Amino acid sequence: MSPMNRQLLRGIPRWLAASASIACLVVSGAGRLAAASPPELEPAVEIEEDVYRYEPADNGAGPMWCHGSTCLGRIGDEVFATGLETLKEAKPLNNCRWMLFRRGPAGWEKVWTDLAGRTREPAPLAVFPDGRLHVSGNPTLMTNPAAYGGPARPEIVPFAARNPRQPEKALLPKWSGSPEFSEHSYRSFAADGPARELILFQNIGYTHAEWAFLDRKGEWSAQGRLAWPWGAEYAKPQPIRVCYPNVALKGRAVHFCGVSDIVEPNPAWRAYKKQLTGREWDYDFRRLFYTWSPDIASGRFEPWVEIASREATCGWILPGDLWIGPDDRVRVLWTERALDERLRDKFYPGEVQRHSLKLAVLRRGQVLQRQTVAEAEEGKSHEQPGRGRFHATPDGRLFVIYHVSGADSAKRPLSENRLAEVRADGSIGPARRIPFRKPFTEFFTATPRAGSPPSDRIDLLGIQQGAGAAIGYARVRLGKP
Numbered sequence: 001m002s003p004m005n006r007q008l009l010r011g012i013p014r015w016l017a018a019s020a021s022i023a024c025l026v027v028s029g030a031g032r033l034a035a036a037s038p039p040e041l042e043p044a045v046e047i048e049e050d051v052y053r054y055e056p057a058d059n060g061a062g063p064m065w066c067h068g069s070t071c072l073g074r075i076g077d078e079v080f081a082t083g084l085e086t087l088k089e090a091k092p093l094n095n096c097r098w099m100l101f102r103r104g105p106a107g108w109e110k111v112w113t114d115l116a117g118r119t120r121e122p123a124p125l126a127v128f129p130d131g132r133l134h135v136s137g138n139p140t141l142m143t144n145p146a147a148y149g150g151p152a153r154p155e156i157v158p159f160a161a162r163n164p165r166q167p168e169k170a171l172l173p174k175w176s177g178s179p180e181f182s183e184h185s186y187r188s189f190a191a192d193g194p195a196r197e198l199i200l201f202q203n204i205g206y207t208h209a210e211w212a213f214l215d216r217k218g219e220w221s222a223q224g225r226l227a228w229p230w231g232a233e234y235a236k237p238q239p240i241r242v243c244y245p246n247v248a249l250k251g252r253a254v255h256f257c258g259v260s261d262i263v264e265p266n267p268a269w270r271a272y273k274k275q276l277t278g279r280e281w282d283y284d285f286r287r288l289f290y291t292w293s294p295d296i297a298s299g300r301f302e303p304w305v306e307i308a309s310r311e312a313t314c315g316w317i318l319p320g321d322l323w324i325g326p327d328d329r330v331r332v333l334w335t336e337r338a339l340d341e342r343l344r345d346k347f348y349p350g351e352v353q354r355h356s357l358k359l360a361v362l363r364r365g366q367v368l369q370r371q372t373v374a375e376a377e378e379g380k381s382h383e384q385p386g387r388g389r390f391h392a393t394p395d396g397r398l399f400v401i402y403h404v405s406g407a408d409s410a411k412r413p414l415s416e417n418r419l420a421e422v423r424a425d426g427s428i429g430p431a432r433r434i435p436f437r438k439p440f441t442e443f444f445t446a447t448p449r450a451g452s453p454p455s456d457r458i459d460l461l462g463i464q465q466g467a468g469a470a471i472g473y474a475r476v477r478l479g480k481p
Helices: 003-009 014-036 267-277 341-347
Strands: 042-053 072-075 078-086 096-104 107-113 125-127 132-137 155-160 188-192 197-204 208-214 220-227 242-250 253-260 287-293 305-309 316-324 330-337 354-363 366-377 383-392 398-407 413-422 432-434 440-445 457-464 470-479
Touching: 042 078, 042 096, 042 107, 042 432, 042 457, 072 125, 072 457, 078 125, 078 470, 096 132, 125 188, 132 188, 197 242, 242 316, 253 316, 253 330, 267 341, 287 316, 287 330, 305 330, 305 354, 305 366, 330 383, 354 383, 354 398, 366 383, 366 398, 366 413, 383 440, 398 440, 398 457
Parallel strands: 188 242, 316 383
Antiparallel strands: 042 470, 072 078, 078 096, 096 107, 125 132, 132 155, 188 197, 197 208, 208 220, 242 253, 253 287, 287 305, 316 330, 330 354, 354 366, 383 398, 398 413, 413 432, 440 457, 457 470
């Protein structure tokens, strides 16, 4: 406090002097915060190009199927991506094989194709800053290319970034027991890049996920089972299978956040949906669950936490991303649809439809904050947000990238990608349009959850509107307007 402020406080009651002192500190602190506020950043597109083209495999998956993980990673000045090739001579489900691409100074080139294995789902990847690259594969054990499904064998295929045309010997995870894996892996692959450690989750039916941890010594030093939350409140109590999770590994702490994926548990809704569709089944994606392990070497996970639910109105939830801040607070991003409009008149008349992009902050399993990043509300806004991703910069700033569709305030068709900052105080900054020629409707990023470092440039890989059956790549620079 300045001498002048101390002089002003003399002769007044002590409690009032203390209050005035606090006020002075708050004002001066606010001034320092305002002075230190980082500048607004404008996104500029540096590269926008196709990586490869694909043919639909008609097997229930596709190039973006592993959206909880990523197929894109950066090591220094090079970017790597995995892709899917459909095999015409094979029948679904295992009628694909994975490919590896590298972007160097001359652009994109395919450097490897898994000629030996057939699979159903795309192959997520993870990178280390020392130049190592790892691809998660799940080749079928069935030798007959006409076989519908069957057992599979999870593997991790390592590469050296300096020589990606020659993979190293595949790593076979060590599991607890002898789990029966299939082509429906719903797997999650994550890395602690600075620590050079990996974790792989792979679902077993509707009961649990198997997991295996690869430590910095190259040993599968921990493994176990993650049992699903129990749905005691359903008409028929059952495990709540959790799918499409975002998984992060940092300092051997593991964070896992995914959505419920079970056959419709509400008997009345299930019967009504059958009248509409003629199908016996319909899946529920409307409860967002989170768990974490403070130290994966212990093999123990904390009790499940339900972050969000659209259970009351048969809504819909899809995980978007997860980010661990330097303060170890976990930020979770997801998309919500408030209700199933087909059922509204019969089961919850008068409810309003909303499409939202949501964010929550957690610490040690406790939800500290929930907020809306963007929202379209029936009768008000028609700018509908899609799935979002986080992007962190080297100076600790955090951004959300997302797609917006629908119509603008003048009812003109809308499709664009936007960028908004998650400020240090938790507020969301103004959204800025990313000027792509073709907006990304679905996309991966080079995320720290897969070992890529924070960057002032954003790498994206995914499906672009108007690009047909192509997977595109873009690099966006964040700079001052």
